Amino acid sequence: MGVDSKLKTLIVIGHPNIQDSRTQQFFKEAVQTFENVTFFDATAGLEIEKAQQLMVDHQRIILQFPLYWYSCPACLKDWLDQILSLSGIEETLANKELGLVVSLGVKSSEFQAGGREKFTLSELMRPFEAIANKFNMSYLPIFSLSNLSYLTEIETKQALIKYQQYVSMEKSFSFEISEQWHLEQLLKIQKNHPKFEEKIQMLIEEIEENRDELSTLEHSLKEMKEE
Structure with a gap:
């Protein structure tokens, strides 16, 4: 099974000043061409009915926010308080995925233990995991991003791809799923930028030629973990 092209992701942004946030603009630009990704600004009025319908229409729901005093900003907390109190919200959220960016x-x-903050991000975000458990949702691993000024150019590019995958790729990671995801992205670029068609086709062929080697490597890694 490869990338689920039918997977629809709702990204709820809880940031008090989105337009001036370099990180939020980085996230938005990273997936602006992704057809099945919808952004919802939790600070632009409650719009409760619209938000609930969006949750009905999307399988993966991501809460995206800056860390404020070891939690989410008050604007997102207020929005969640309203949403999670709605009648029928249990049925709306059941069996969906909840992720945090x-x-x-x-x-x-x-x-981390021994680090300046002492606690892991997973420990600090446990209330969100409790929400996922309460509403019978599948809780995804947390995606975190350091201040962009701390990242090198290569690290920034790697973060962009990882974010794109977090938003659009199946939660059960495998080399096969990752490979299929990269192939789909290359095909999109090939379609939208014909001048790169020859180079992209070479990359696609190279990925396909190495498919057997990747499958063997994945199998070997799985065996090592089981020993």
């Missing part, structure tokens, strides 16, 4: 003001490495 958290932007940090310090390096991610500070959030």
